Amino acid sequence: MITLYDLVLQDDRRPSPFCWRAKFALTHKGLKWTEVPVGFTEKDKIAFAGSQTVPVIKDGETPVKDSWAIAPHLDKAYPDKPLFKSEMALSYARFVSGWVDTAVQPAMFPIVVADLYGIVRPVDQPYFLESRGKRLGTTDFADFQAKAREKGVASFRAVLEPARRTLREQPFLAGNHPAYPDYALAGAFLWAGIASPLALLEADDPVHAWRERMFDLYDGMGRKAKAA
Ligand SMILES: N[C@@H](CCC(=O)N[C@@H](CS)C(=O)NCC(=O)O)C(=O)O
Numbered sequence: 001m002i003t004l005y006d007l008v009l010q011d012d013r014r015p016s017p018f019c020w021r022a023k024f025a026l027t028h029k030g031l032k033w034t035e036v037p038v039g040f041t042e043k044d045k046i047a048f049a050g051s052q053t054v055p056v057i058k059d060g061e062t063p064v065k066d067s068w069a070i071a072p073h074l075d076k077a078y079p080d081k082p083l084f085k086s087e088m089a090l091s092y093a094r095f096v097s098g099w100v101d102t103a104v105q106p107a108m109f110p111i112v113v114a115d116l117y118g119i120v121r122p123v124d125q126p127y128f129l130e131s132r133g134k135r136l137g138t139t140d141f142a143d144f145q146a147k148a149r150e151k152g153v154a155s156f157r158a159v160l161e162p163a164r165r166t167l168r169e170q171p172f173l174a175g176n177h178p179a180y181p182d183y184a185l186a187g188a189f190l191w192a193g194i195a196s197p198l199a200l201l202e203a204d205d206p207v208h209a210w211r212e213r214m215f216d217l218y219d220g221m222g223r224k225a226k227a228a
Contacts (some may be wrong), residue, residue: 020222115198196228
């Protein structure tokens with residue numbers, strides 16, 4: 001039995017982009033799991049894995065922490081329907097995940113941070129205020145977000161150019177079928193969409209059409225998520 005420890009905000013919202021990677025990976029492999037919601041200040045729930053962050057999975061008795069470690073673990077433990085069919089597939093997935101971590105999500109964060117804060121559970125808000133306040137250099141998230149949006153979402157959209165070029169040529173980042181690189185970028189859009197009603201993409205952007213395909217995937221798993 002696989003248990004996924006998943007970040008929870010108000011009204012059972014589950015926006016964590018890294019947890020979405022794990023959910024897509026499990027679904028890709030046709031694996032079932034149960035979820036344990038974890039609030040920002042409920043680190044005790046994931047202490048067994050020696051982790052301060054989610055996702056964490058408990059696969060039988062084996063704890064695995066970090067979204068990137070979870071994927072190869074699943075391929076090793078359940079070789080059917082591999083996430084990574086070759087060394088090159090794994091390397092491409094690592095590259096795209098790294099790009100999402102270091103360029104896409106940091107470009108999204110300032111334009112949705114106040115909306116995100118608005119749906120953090122009240123009990124977790126002081127923690128979020130302090131930890132994210134340190135990261136941004138201010139705890140006035142409303143002002144920070146408003147200023148970030150003044151520049152528009154244009155600079156965010158520019159960051160997506162490598163994906164846009166790829167998606168002009170093929171339906172998914174991984175080719176004709178979705179795979180881990182798509183899950184990594186889709187996780188970022190689920191995170192933003194669950195937190196904020198802000199329109200991030202123009203309707204004629206190839207990334208927009210891809211995002212629709214990703215939200216439809218696996219019986220509309222992403223679309224069913226409670227959004228802002
Ligand atoms: N490198 C980690 C990052 C995980 C991560 O940052 N998770 C966030 C939720 S999206 C978290 O658990 N944050 C807890 C905190 O900020 O205290 C992974 O890929 O799993």
